[in-house]
Amino acid sequence: MFPDNGAEGVAVDLSRIDEDPVFASRVEQLIKLSRERHVNSFSQIEWPESIPDDEWWLPPELLSVHGTEHAAALSERQLKLLSKWECINAFSLNVEGERELINMLSARLYAPDLPEIEHYIHHFIDEENKHLWFFGEFCRRYGGKIYSSKKMGVADERFGKEMEFFLLFARIFIFEEIGGYYNVIAGGDTRVSPFVRLIHQIHHADEARHITFGRAVLTQSKSIAFAASPAAECEAAIAHLQRFVQISIEALYQPAMYRDSGIAGGVALRRALLADPARRDHHASALLKRPLKFMAGIGIPLEANPA
Ligand SMILES: [Fe+2]
Numbered sequence: 001m002f003p004d005n006g007a008e009g010v011a012v013d014l015s016r017i018d019e020d021p022v023f024a025s026r027v028e029q030l031i032k033l034s035r036e037r038h039v040n041s042f043s044q045i046e047w048p049e050s051i052p053d054d055e056w057w058l059p060p061e062l063l064s065v066h067g068t069e070h071a072a073a074l075s076e077r078q079l080k081l082l083s084k085w086e087c088i089n090a091f092s093l094n095v096e097g098e099r100e101l102i103n104m105l106s107a108r109l110y111a112p113d114l115p116e117i118e119h120y121i122h123h124f125i126d127e128e129n130k131h132l133w134f135f136g137e138f139c140r141r142y143g144g145k146i147y148s149s150k151k152m153g154v155a156d157e158r159f160g161k162e163m164e165f166f167l168l169f170a171r172i173f174i175f176e177e178i179g180g181y182y183n184v185i186a187g188g189d190t191r192v193s194p195f196v197r198l199i200h201q202i203h204h205a206d207e208a209r210h211i212t213f214g215r216a217v218l219t220q221s222k223s224i225a226f227a228a229s230p231a232a233e234c235e236a237a238i239a240h241l242q243r244f245v246q247i248s249i250e251a252l253y254q255p256a257m258y259r260d261s262g263i264a265g266g267v268a269l270r271r272a273l274l275a276d277p278a279r280r281d282h283h284a285s286a287l288l289k290r291p292l293k294f295m296a297g298i299g300i301p302l303e304a305n306p307a
């Protein structure tokens with residue numbers, strides 16, 4: 001690993017990340033796994049005609065109302081219907097995030113002065129392209145729509161090349177960790193309708209590798225980006241990621257999913273839930289625990305809850 005050598009003023013070039021032997025062997029291993037575990041989702045997923053509304057599409061503990069008085073006021077039938085629309089929302093967020101991710105990653109393929117990580121990035125894009133397809137297909141077949149959150153409109157600041165590279169992978173990492181939390185819990189819960197569970201499991205099988213890659217690339221690029229950037233840009237970068245965390249959390253409380261579940265006052269409900277101590281505790285102690293612990297470990301302190 002490259003030292004954080006900003007104090008000595010010795011610049012370390014981003015393009016040399018791939019020269020670090022630990023990083024290089026990890027990427028080599030991930031490429032091997034992507035090849036061995038390659039799944040052709042286009043031909044292998046068998047789509048059922050429908051998924052019943054009276055089954056769980058997400059475990060009740062994953063619902064945005066869980067732990068609050070709002071959940072207690074809903075019948076099991078209403079909670080199951082809400083689980084359908086919360087699942088469509090979670091998968092819609094994957095569509096949105098993966099489309100952005102493919103766009104941003106492919107723009108950096110073979111770019112000069114960037115590390116030679118193309119071999120793995122090709123697998124990354126290949127896998128995300130399949131996810132984007134099956135999440136979009138799922139939302140349209142069983143929900144008749146893909147929700148829009150406008151969640152990705154945060155990449156508006158101008159940063160230097162090193163910081164932009166770091167921030168791209170940091171946003172991808174946070175996005176994938178949040179999705180991964182849903183995949184692991186819903187994919188392992190036998191109460192969840194079998195086909196929905198299967199989609200969570202297929203996704204998680206690839207995502208575990210992407211998250212491993214994210215951790216490796218962030219550990220390297222954080223030191224380089226922060227050594228190469230003025231203090232004001234480092235501060236702006238942390239604020240940028242904080243905003244991304246907040247927008248990501250807020251996107252899980254999409255008012256349209258309450259409306260589609262027949263629950264009135266979706267905008268007010270979203271506001272109440274985002275302020276609810278039980279939900280704020282869930283964000284900090286469960287949903288974002290892993291990614292924020294990692295980010296803190298590389299020197300990026302982030303809060304789980306909107307201020
Ligand atoms: Fe994905």
Ligand SMILES: [Fe+2]
Nearest residue numbers: 128176207210
């Ligand atoms: Fe991914």
